[in-house]
Amino acid sequence: MVASVAALxxxxxxxxxxxxxxxxxxxxxxxxxxxxxxxKALGLTGEVDRAVFKKGLEGELPNGEAxxxxxxxxxQHRPGWDMTFSAPKSVSIMAEVAGDRRLVAAHDRAxxxxxxxxxRYGAATRIRTGGEVRTVETGKxxxxxxxxxxxxxxxxxxxxxxxxxxxxxxxxGAWRSVESLSFFRIYRDAGSIYRQALAQGARxxxxxxxxxxxxxxxxxxxxxxxxxxxxxxxxQVEAALAERGKTRAEATAAEKATLTLATxxxxxxxxxxxxxxxxxxxxxxxxxxxxxxxxx
Numbered sequence: 001m002v003a004s005v006a007a008l009x010x011x012x013x014x015x016x017x018x019x020x021x022x023x024x025x026x027x028x029x030x031x032x033x034x035x036x037x038x039x040k041a042l043g044l045t046g047e048v049d050r051a052v053f054k055k056g057l058e059g060e061l062p063n064g065e066a067x068x069x070x071x072x073x074x075x076q077h078r079p080g081w082d083m084t085f086s087a088p089k090s091v092s093i094m095a096e097v098a099g100d101r102r103l104v105a106a107h108d109r110a111x112x113x114x115x116x117x118x119x120r121y122g123a124a125t126r127i128r129t130g131g132e133v134r135t136v137e138t139g140k141x142x143x144x145x146x147x148x149x150x151x152x153x154x155x156x157x158x159x160x161x162x163x164x165x166x167x168x169x170x171x172x173g174a175w176r177s178v179e180s181l182s183f184f185r186i187y188r189d190a191g192s193i194y195r196q197a198l199a200q201g202a203r204x205x206x207x208x209x210x211x212x213x214x215x216x217x218x219x220x221x222x223x224x225x226x227x228x229x230x231x232x233x234x235x236q237v238e239a240a241l242a243e244r245g246k247t248r249a250e251a252t253a254a255e256k257a258t259l260t261l262a263t264x265x266x267x268x269x270x271x272x273x274x275x276x277x278x279x280x281x282x283x284x285x286x287x288x289x290x291x292x293x294x295x296x
Contacts, residue, residue, distance in 0.1 A: 003086070003114070003191025005183050008079040008163070011057035015050065018146050018161065031147045035115050035162070038123070038140035041169050048144045056080075056142065056165045065175050067167055080166045081183055083118065085111050085194045086159040089231055090222035091202065096149050096156035097230075097279045098293040104158065106201030108147065111160045114194035115143055118164075122183050125168050125176040135179050138168045149272075153232035156279055207296075221296035226288040230279070 008014040032048035039045070042062050044052070052062060059067040059077035068077030087095070087107050095103040123138045142165040151157035168178045192215045199209050199217045208220040218227065283289065 003083065003187050003194060005081055005083045005187040007081050007180070008057070011054065011077075011079040014057055014079055014082075014163070015054040018050075018053075018163070033145050035112060035143040035145055036119050036141040038119075038138075038142035038165075038168055039144075041140060042142055042167075044142060048146070053144050053163075056144070056167065057163075059166065061167060061175060063175070067175060067177055078166050078177070080178075081164045081180055083115075083162045083164060083183065083187055083190065084159055085114060085162065085191065086157060087198065088195075088216070088218050089157070089227045090219040091198065092149070092156040092158040093222050093226060093230055093283070093288070094207075094219055094293075094296060095158050097276070097283050098296060100205075102205055103202065104147075106198055106205065107158055107160070109201060110194045110197035111145065111162065113197040114190045115141075115145075115162055117193050118162075118183070118186065118190050119143075122186050123168050124179040124182060125170055126179045127170070127176070136170060138170050138176075140169045141165075141178070142167055150275065151232070154275060155230045155232050156275075219296070221292075223286070223288055223292075226283055226286040229282055229286040 033046065034044040034048060044062065056062075057079040059075065061067070066075065068075040070076075085107075087103075091103055091107065094100045095107070119141045120139060123141045124135050125138055127134050127136050144163045144165070146161045146163070147159070148161070149156060149158055164178070164183070166178050166180075167175055169175050195215045195217065199215075202209060202219060209217045210220050211217050280290070283293065
């Protein structure tokens with residue numbers, strides 16, 4: 001799945017989840033960055049401070065404001081939404097197994113391009129005037145991004161969690177909760193924009209691409225056998241679909257999402273120093289050894 005969006009149910013659980021993913025990173029902490037005009041308005045730039053992030057999920061903004069609705073003496077606030085962008089498997093193989101870190105930078109740029117689209121066309125709030133409730137576009141979001149390089153099955157999988165805080169600034173300068181319906185309408189378009197930007201970035205680096213349907217693509221230099229070798233999560237979902245007499249092409253988005261969750265394994269801790277040698281041995285067995293990787 002190239003792009004997905006999901007509502008976060010708990011600020012505490014969400015903060016812990018991204019903290020737990022830190023072991024996937026090269027330096028001991030997941031590479032992170034604040035994105036969006038809303039983040040700039042709040043003075044949030046550069047690396048994501050985990051304490052500030054957690055407070056933001058709870059509706060406590062750096063400017064001292066607190067968002068949410070008071071019920072029975074307690075403030076209730078929806079934390080936000082996670083829009084995740086995942087690179088094609090061949091890009092992950094070249095970036096993480098072959099070590100072409102230029103593709104990681106291209107991925108980051110493509111994510112920023114997609115998030116700019118989400119902010120422009122998805123940022124909105126609801127304003128009540130008298131008895132009327134209007135949805136008003138704001139054009140400002142505060143987004144904490146966390147880049148990871150591994151799937152749950154510990155295959156190379158370059159992807160970025162883009163956590164949209166439930167806070168936006170309207171044109172009067174007031175901070176309000178976000179109306180999120182548009183996120184679920186436009187995330188597929190955001191995924192297409194991400195793929196197109198990443199494909200262009202790969203071409204600029206000299207790679208040729210194999211185009212697929214719905215703006216999908218793979219790097220032409222990476223053989224299909226190697227892609228299948230490093231697609232354990234996708235293979236699990238396809239096997240589960242086959243048990244139900246369906247293929248990925250025949251299944252609905254809801255069916256694929258349900259089975260993706262049902263086949264998820266618990267995360268296991270492993271560093272790059274353990275994973276990369278294993279990945280390179282797998283690539284060798286799949287006919288994509290050091291000679292082929294260097295040529296690619």
